[in-house]
Amino acid sequence: MDINLIMSVAGGFIVGGALAYFIWDKALVAKRKRIIAEGKSEAEVIRKDKILQAKEKFLQLKSDHEKYINEKNISLSSLENKSKQRESHLNQRRDELNRKSRDFELTRKEVDAIRENLNVQLQRVENKSEELSKLHRQHLEKLEQISGLSADEAKTQLVTSLKDEAKTEAISYINEIMEEAKQTANKEAKKIIVKSIQRVATETAVENAVTIFHIESDEIKGRIIGREGRNIRALEAATGVEIVVDDTPEAIVLSAFDPVRREIARLALHQLVTDGRIHPARIEEVVGKVKKQIEEEIIETGKRTTIDLGIHGLHPELIRLIGKMKYRSSYGQNLLQHSREVANLCATMASELGLNPKKAKRAGLLHDIGKVPDDEPELPHAILGMKLAEKYKEKPDICNAIGAHHDEVEMQTLIAPIVQVCDAISGARPGARREIVESYIKRLKDLEDLALSYPGVMKTYAIQAGRELRVIVGADKLSDQDTEQLSYDISKRIQDEMTYPGQIKITVIRETRAVSYAK
Numbered sequence: 001m002d003i004n005l006i007m008s009v010a011g012g013f014i015v016g017g018a019l020a021y022f023i024w025d026k027a028l029v030a031k032r033k034r035i036i037a038e039g040k041s042e043a044e045v046i047r048k049d050k051i052l053q054a055k056e057k058f059l060q061l062k063s064d065h066e067k068y069i070n071e072k073n074i075s076l077s078s079l080e081n082k083s084k085q086r087e088s089h090l091n092q093r094r095d096e097l098n099r100k101s102r103d104f105e106l107t108r109k110e111v112d113a114i115r116e117n118l119n120v121q122l123q124r125v126e127n128k129s130e131e132l133s134k135l136h137r138q139h140l141e142k143l144e145q146i147s148g149l150s151a152d153e154a155k156t157q158l159v160t161s162l163k164d165e166a167k168t169e170a171i172s173y174i175n176e177i178m179e180e181a182k183q184t185a186n187k188e189a190k191k192i193i194v195k196s197i198q199r200v201a202t203e204t205a206v207e208n209a210v211t212i213f214h215i216e217s218d219e220i221k222g223r224i225i226g227r228e229g230r231n232i233r234a235l236e237a238a239t240g241v242e243i244v245v246d247d248t249p250e251a252i253v254l255s256a257f258d259p260v261r262r263e264i265a266r267l268a269l270h271q272l273v274t275d276g277r278i279h280p281a282r283i284e285e286v287v288g289k290v291k292k293q294i295e296e297e298i299i300e301t302g303k304r305t306t307i308d309l310g311i312h313g314l315h316p317e318l319i320r321l322i323g324k325m326k327y328r329s330s331y332g333q334n335l336l337q338h339s340r341e342v343a344n345l346c347a348t349m350a351s352e353l354g355l356n357p358k359k360a361k362r363a364g365l366l367h368d369i370g371k372v373p374d375d376e377p378e379l380p381h382a383i384l385g386m387k388l389a390e391k392y393k394e395k396p397d398i399c400n401a402i403g404a405h406h407d408e409v410e411m412q413t414l415i416a417p418i419v420q421v422c423d424a425i426s427g428a429r430p431g432a433r434r435e436i437v438e439s440y441i442k443r444l445k446d447l448e449d450l451a452l453s454y455p456g457v458m459k460t461y462a463i464q465a466g467r468e469l470r471v472i473v474g475a476d477k478l479s480d481q482d483t484e485q486l487s488y489d490i491s492k493r494i495q496d497e498m499t500y501p502g503q504i505k506i507t508v509i510r511e512t513r514a515v516s517y518a519k
Helices: 002-147 151-198 219-225 227-239 259-275 280-309 316-327 335-353 357-366 381-391 396-403 415-428 435-452 480-497
Strands: 210-214 242-244 251-255 457-463 468-473 505-510
Touching: 210 259, 219 227, 219 259, 227 242, 227 259, 227 280, 227 457, 251 259, 259 280, 259 316, 280 316, 280 335, 280 357, 316 335, 316 357, 316 381, 335 357, 335 415, 357 396, 357 415, 381 396, 396 415, 435 457, 435 468, 435 480, 468 480, 480 505
Parallel strands: 468 505
Antiparallel strands: 210 251, 242 251, 457 468
C-alpha cells in the first residue's frame, strides 16, 4: 500500500516534471524564435539604412565628379580659345613680317642708290674744302707778310686786347649795379618787412599782476580764511600768492607777479571751494596736485603750439620749454605770443627772400628758449638757448640763429639775420612791450633771490606789489633768535643794494609741524 502510494506519487512527480520541462522548452523555443525575428528585423533596417547611405554617397561622389569634369571642360575650352587666339595673332604677325620684309628689300635698294649719290657729293665737298684751305693758307701768308707778325702772335695780341676791354666794361657795369643796389636796397628791404608784418596778426602787451577769483557767496570767504586765519596762511605759504579777502562782493583777489603762482592758487582755490573741505592738510594736497596739473598743461601748450605752427620733430624737452613760455613775459609782452609772432614773421620773410621758410619758422619759435630754463645759469639767454638747442639735437644753422640773434656769436647763415630782424620787429612795434612792468617784475624777482641766498631759507615770496617780502625758513635749521637776526640782515642788505619806492616789510616765518598717522 505504502509502496504503491509512494510509486504513484513518484510517478506523478515524474510526469509533472516532464510536463513542466516540455512547457519550459516550448517557451524557450518561442523566445528564441522571437529574438531571431527581432534580430532579422533590426538587421534588415540596418541593411536598408546602409544601402541608403551608400546610394547618397554614390550620388554625392557622382555630383562632385561631374562638377570636376565640367570645370575641366570649361578650363580646356578656355585654353583652347586662348591657343586659337594666339595662333591667329601669330599668323597676323607672320603676315606682317613677310610684308615688312618685302618692303625692306625695296627700301634697301633705294638706300644703296642714295648712298652712292651721297658719296659722290661728299667727294665734291672734300675737293672744295681742300681748295678753300689752300686759299686760306695763301691769304694768311699774305697777311703775315704785310703785318710782320705770325698768326699765333696776332691771335695773342687780339685776345689780350679783348680781355682788357672786357675787364674795363665789367668794372664799369659792376659799379653801376652796386650804385643801383645801394639806391634800391633800403626800399626793397622796407617792402619785404612791411609785407611780412602785414601778414602776421599781432597783439598788444597786457600784463596783469592780479587775478580775480569769483565765488558764489560771501559765506565762503570765512571758510577760506579759516579759524584764526590758518587756512589762508597755509594757502599763501603753499602757493606764494597774496590772497586779499576784502569787502569786494563775491570776489577774492590773488596778487603775485608770477603768473604760474597765480594760476596754481586760482585752480587750487577752485578745487577747494568745489570740494568743500578746506583745512591746511587738504590745502597742501590740492596745491601739490595742481602743480602737477600745471606741468601737464605746459606740455600740452607746447605740443599745441608746434602743431599750430606746423613744426615737427622737436625734442620733448624743447616742447616743454615752449609751453613754459606761456607763463613768462618779456617787458610786458607774453613770451609765447612773442615767439609765435617771430616764427610767423621769419617764415614770411624767408619766403620773400627765397629761403627755407620751415627752418626760419623753427628758429624763430626757439630763439628765446634760453629765458625759460629749469635752472638759471649766469649766461645770456641767447647763448643758453643755443646750448639747449645743441643739446637736443637741433641742426647747426638753427642753433646759430638762436645764439646770434643778439650778436653774442657770429652769424653763419642767412636765417640768423632774419631771426634778429623779426625779433626786433616784434619787440619794437607799438603796443608790444612795457618797460615799466618788466623793471617792476625784475625788482620783485631780485627781492626773492636776495632772501633765498641766505642759508636755512626754504621759500621766498614778494607780495603786495613788492611792499612785503615773506621768507619761510626751516624750523630745524634756524632758531627763533636766528629768525629775528635774519629779518634784520635781509632788510639791511635791501637798503644797501636795491633801489625801491616807499618801504619793504620783511616777514620771516618759522613753524614747527608734527605729523603722525593713525593706522
